[in-house]
Amino acid sequence: MKIYTKHIIVNTEKKIDFVRITDKVREVVNDSGVKEGLVLINPMHITASVFINDNESGLLSDFRNWLEKLAPMHMEDLRKYNHNLTGEDNAYAHLWRTMMGRETTVAITDGKLDFGPWEEIFYGEFDGQRDKRILIKVLGE
Amino acid sequence: MKIYTKHIIVNTEKKIDFVRITDKVREVVNDSGVKEGLVLINPMHITASVFINDNESGLLSDFRNWLEKLAPMHMEDLRKYNHNLTGEDNAYAHLWRTMMGRETTVAITDGKLDFGPWEEIFYGEFDGQRDKRILIKVLGE
Amino acid sequence: MKIYTKHIIVNTEKKIDFVRITDKVREVVNDSGVKEGLVLINPMHITASVFINDNESGLLSDFRNWLEKLAPMHMEDLRKYNHNLTGEDNAYAHLWRTMMGRETTVAITDGKLDFGPWEEIFYGEFDGQRDKRILIKVLGE
Numbered sequence: 001m002k003i004y005t006k007h008i009i010v011n012t013e014k015k016i017d018f019v020r021i022t023d024k025v026r027e028v029v030n031d032s033g034v035k036e037g038l039v040l041i042n043p044m045h046i047t048a049s050v051f052i053n054d055n056e057s058g059l060l061s062d063f064r065n066w067l068e069k070l071a072p073m074h075m076e077d078l079r080k081y082n083h084n085l086t087g088e089d090n091a092y093a094h095l096w097r098t099m100m101g102r103e104t105t106v107a108i109t110d111g112k113l114d115f116g117p118w119e120e121i122f123y124g125e126f127d128g129q130r131d132k133r134i135l136i137k138v139l140g141e
Numbered sequence: 142m143k144i145y146t147k148h149i150i151v152n153t154e155k156k157i158d159f160v161r162i163t164d165k166v167r168e169v170v171n172d173s174g175v176k177e178g179l180v181l182i183n184p185m186h187i188t189a190s191v192f193i194n195d196n197e198s199g200l201l202s203d204f205r206n207w208l209e210k211l212a213p214m215h216m217e218d219l220r221k222y223n224h225n226l227t228g229e230d231n232a233y234a235h236l237w238r239t240m241m242g243r244e245t246t247v248a249i250t251d252g253k254l255d256f257g258p259w260e261e262i263f264y265g266e267f268d269g270q271r272d273k274r275i276l277i278k279v280l281g282e
Numbered sequence: 283m284k285i286y287t288k289h290i291i292v293n294t295e296k297k298i299d300f301v302r303i304t305d306k307v308r309e310v311v312n313d314s315g316v317k318e319g320l321v322l323i324n325p326m327h328i329t330a331s332v333f334i335n336d337n338e339s340g341l342l343s344d345f346r347n348w349l350e351k352l353a354p355m356h357m358e359d360l361r362k363y364n365h366n367l368t369g370e371d372n373a374y375a376h377l378w379r380t381m382m383g384r385e386t387t388v389a390i391t392d393g394k395l396d397f398g399p400w401e402e403i404f405y406g407e408f409d410g411q412r413d414k415r416i417l418i419k420v421l422g423e
Contacts, residue, residue: 001142001283001423003318005391036144038181038280040320040387044398046336052243053235054187058223062232063239065223070211071348082340082347091344094335098345098382100239102334105181105246105387107278109146114276116185135396137389139320139422140280141142142283177285179322179421193384194376195328199364203373204380206364211352241380246322246387248419250287255417257326281421282283 004032004138007044012128018060019123021050021134025106026113028136035111037140041121042103044133047093049100049124063100063124071095093126100124108140145173145279148185153269159201160264162191162275166247167254169277176252178281182262183244185274188234190241190265204241204265212236234267241265249281286314286420289326294410300342301405303332303416307388308395310418317393319422323403324385326415329375331382331406345382345406353377375408382406390422 006028010019021041029039041050053059073092075081081091104121107114123134147169151160162182170180182191194200214233216222222232245262248255264275288310292301303323311321323332335341355374357363363373386403389396405416 003422005318005389005396036146038179038278038320040389042389044396044401046334046398046400051239052187053239054224056224056227058225058227059232059235061223062236066212066236070352082343083336083338084340086338086340091341094341095344095348098333098335101242101383103387105244107146107181107183107276109278114146114185114278116187116274118187119185133398135389137320137391137396140144177287179320179419192380193328194380195365197365197368199366199368200373200376202364203377207353207377242383246385248287248322248324248417250419255287255326255419257328257415259328260326281285 001141002032002034006136008134009131010123010134011131012125015128017125017128020055020120021123022121025121025136029108029138032138034108034138034140037108037138039106039108040103040137042135044135047090047097047127048132049097049102050104051100051124052104052119052121054118055120067096067099090127096126142282143173143175147277149275150272151264151275152272153266156269158266158269161196161261162264163262166262166277170249170279173279175249175279175281178249178279180247180249181244181278183276185276188231188238188268189273190238190243191245192241192265193245193260193262195259196261208237208240231268237267283423284314284316288418290416291413292405292416293413294407297410299407299410302337302402303405304403307403307418311390311420314420316390316420316422319390319420321388321390322385322419324417326417329372329379329409330414331379331384332386333382333406334386334401334403336400337402349378349381372409378408
């Protein structure tokens with residue numbers, strides 16, 4: 001049984017951003033030497049997300065608009081989120097990460113991510129402009 | 142360590158549909174010979190979902206109505222989703238799959254899916270009427 | 283390869299509640315003896331959720347309000363959810379569990395949950411006041 005762990009750091013220029021990390025995950029899977037198994041990818045922060053969807057810029061902007069619609073960054077009055085009464089201003093980011101999901105687990109078959117043609121892994125940053133960590137854990141043989 | 146991989150094909154008659162796949166997953170777990178471990182189940186497409194919920198037709202129609210409410214298939218003007226400016230018409234399906242989740246991981250104990258009484262695995266198709274693949278990966282011993 | 287399974291029971295006083303279970307999961311990981319691997323945590327019921335977010339009471343109340351906004355417990359008329367035509371009254375709880383997610387998978391590194399500083403595991407109960415089970419499955423070496 002092989003188990004391999006990598007923590008990577010991202011720091012987005014924008015407060016809200018989507019970063020494609022498929023190639024980075026592939027590199028870690030290669031380094032692990034695992035030919036058959038699973039890889040777990042998750043942010044180590046609670047205002048970010050790792051998810052799988054289409055690498056199409058229009059769709060990524062649709063995600064952004066949709067998140068804002070279902071969980072506005074700013075309520076009419078910022079204080080309408082109870083979390084923001086603590087001095088925080090990022091309640092929306094905790095909700096967005098919930099909508100997009102925390103983590104993904106991907107199958108490794110024949111040493112490769114066992115993906116369909118359009119599957120791409122993204123890191124969704126909802127409160128960035130600072131160092132954040134992503135955990136990649138590979139397990140198999 | 143045993144690792145077993147199966148790709149199955151689904152092609153729904155309806156564009157939007159929910160297909161119960163619990164028995165198919167059980168069959169794959171049986172074939173794997175794994176008695177203790179995990180099974181990952183995910184669509185290999187980004188307009189579909191694998192999730193666990195109740196096998197009750199009223200609830201499945203509630204899901205359908207709720208998805209439409211939170212992410213309408215058609216905005217007033219179809220072009221209101223940026224993704225649809227690329228010639229696609231399925232932006233809604235990418236959002237629905239996000240709401241329902243991409244994948245599920247299920248524990249295997251004593252050779253069986255370690256489920257509560259009402260847990261059932263569904264494939265949610267949001268842009269069907271064509272061949273789609275589901276990946277089932279079993280890992281354990 | 284070590285595999286360890288634990289089923290725990292929760293029974294919340296309130297119908298809707300969030301229970302922090304990080305320490306319980308840590309205890310099970312310790313008991314498993316696994317130093318490197320994965321732990322899957324999921325409710326065995328379809329009106330509950332296991333998720334990772336911030337242990338801040340204001341945020342937990344924001345989750346509650348947000349769930350109610352996007353999937354009201356009671357529609358103007360209770361029967362507006364088709365699921366509730368079957369005699370059930372908890373269609374909302376199936377939707378809330380979908381929004382919050384069924385399960386989480388967490389990496390174990392050096393015998394510990396490989397967490398960032400604010401990650402905490404919660405059990406979200408959406409139709410409680412009765413015994414419910416949570417499954418914790420540890421796999422690794």
